[in-house]
Amino acid sequence: MTARQFFSGVLGGAVLGTFLLVCAGANAEEPKRGGSITVGLETDLRGFDPIKARVLGNSAATVINVIQDRLFDVDEEGNLVAMLATGAEQEEGGTSWLITLRTDVTFHDGTPFNADAVVAHWTRILSPSYVGGIFLQPMEGIEKVDEFTVRFHLDHAWGPFAGSLATPIGFAPYIPSPRAVSDDTQNRHPVGTGPYMFKEWRSGDRFVVVANPNYWGDDGPHLDEITFRFLPDQQTRLASLQSGDIDVMWMDRGTTIRSAQKDDSLDEHDTLGNGSLIIFLLNGSKPPLDDLRVRQALSHAWDQTLAMKVFYRNTQTEITHPYGSLLDCGEAGYRAHDIEKAKQLLADYGQPVAFEMIHTTTPRGREVGQLMQQLFKRVGVTLNLKPVDQLQLRQRVFTNNYEMSGWRIGDIPDQGPQLFGLFHSKSGYNITKYRAAEMDALLEQQRLLTDAEARGELLCRIAETINRDAPILYAGGRRHYAFTRQRLKGLPALAYGLIRLGHAWVTDGK
């Protein structure tokens, strides 16, 4: 992709994306001004300083999205939408990018938005102190060119660069006020340039934002106030939605989704994402999983169709690759459920197969383990289940003290960095311990390519290689669900699982 192509892509995306993001979920009614809504979130927030809070969960992403803006947004099809940036130009064969910024934006605390703010933020993000920097490794640094222009320096041309600036998941793209960061108040009192401003945070209870009267955008904010309440139990969160205590909630449990679908007083919003809610890591450094035939046999023994029914009551979709709606790779050589093939591969291996799977102590974790155990038993494989809590599971995976474990692939605009982390033999994040020269070569090539079509072909070849060598098994993709009271309008598609409330309004507003 040339600089001109990318730039026009950004602008074209901006027009298309703005249309999609603002209008997709809204109906023909004109937005009304005023009123307030309450949002039910699953977990409390950790904070808003990337270095201190480190990880931006789904709940926090819903909140930060209305307070802080990014340079670019991205819609569910991967189209870039200009936000605080007005353009992007590729230089020196893609090893640097010139980003021009809006000149009419001010942070909530009165600090002007300019190149200094962007440089200050990205310098912190690219420092070793920020945990999420693992997928941003090709970025070397950022410099101020003039008051409203910055330049990113890369180690090499890097296809996922633009997506990394735009992804709504993760702290990196959200620009905070440099004054709030230097005053060390950003973590508990976030300041950004977004449509809503921080008002109050009562730990464990609620987080309240109010409309930003000086918002730079044309559309919104429409509401006077948004209250985010922390309601950890999904069943009672649904009861709160049904009784009108809250106006919107995100959900991922099949039974709750089916219950909500039966309620005529609620509106359903669902969007196909990418990545995978659950994958199973097969540790390639531990026998018998270090043998290709065993991993392939397990792929055939695994039944994703049955898992969709049992785990999600068919509210999720089966996948053959992790790209979801972003890329169509067809079947990508996926190994469908086939007991005979599994038995044949195990016969070729010629030894009894027994190993351990660690799973969480949650009801879903147990369900997953038991189903897997039964399916493997049909082909003569003994699977020993070991329930552990979430942190212990992470510890065992990160210290390579596991044979098989549940994990997930996040929903982000570009899967390249995540797959590089998981499967490149020299990656510090290669938790599957999968090593293959062919895969290394493909992963390195996809990083360097900036042409979307050629990169897409490479990513599909990577998906085929994953299916061939079976370092992971998929347990469904990601379809995101949110349910709202009917008074709430202006909600766009749930791209990347995010409930975007920046342009939301209520029918009982003015």
Add this chain to the structure above:
Amino acid sequence: MAKFVTLKLLRLIGVVFAVSALTFVMVAMLPADIAYDIAGQDATPAQIEAIRAELGLDQNVLVRYGHWLMSLAQGDMGRSFRSDEPVLDAIWSRLPVTIELLVLSQVFALLLAIPAGVYCAYRAGSRFDRVLGSTGFGMISVPTFVLAIVLIYLFALRLEWLPATGYEPFSEGVWANLRTFVLPSLSIALVEWVPLMRTLRSDMIATLKEDFISMAKAKGLPAWRILTRHALRPSSFTLITILGLQIGGLIGGALIIETIFALPGIGRLLINAIYARDYMIVQGCILFIAVGYVVINFVVDMLYVALDPRIRTAGAGG
């Protein structure tokens, strides 16, 4: 009296010290630490080690406990590893919720238990006594979370009288505050009134056989006066002991109710901190709960003194 209070205070310090040390060691013995929570799933082992070093988790547990004690002695309970919130602020913001929940639930429980217990003792063996006894045993066998769900379905979803979840502070209005506590308090009270009622009933049956009750009857006092003015007070000792234990248990133990009704109380704070291995918050909560437990027992002891003149007399003599 001064000696009594001094002894109690010394015991309080001992209990708090022992409990905090034990908790610190036990949490440290759990597999994995908060670095795995803080780092999330997208971190490298090297980054996790860096976080451990930054938080001092690579140090010996005794060294860490020593640091915590030193800070505590200076009035600093530390900050949450996870959210950077000062521990004292985290506990302080949840304290009103916990106190209100435990007070209201015990008030509801006593409102049910005292009249029922007194009447059942007065009419011991009657049909009313048997029916209430069976009902009580039925209710105590229902888990609180089941009662909570039933109450939400009935009062929030069907009748729409009360909110299903959430908490409103007093600053938002007394009624706004109280209506968020009715269902959670009832969920607890409908289980906890039963032991209170049964205890009061059996103690009162014994009291009603005492000579001074026969004397009151001989004087021609009405039954309600004998029951409330003469029999109730000497029958309340076990009731108060159980009440104290229940309140102590609820300081950090109303976790399920707090979770279901989304009440930001101490129980939820503690359990989330345990899952995340957020030692600072765990230590702060345990310290608070231990102090609360001892203080409540102290208050119960004081109530004994107030209720029974014999204890006062013995105290004065000794």
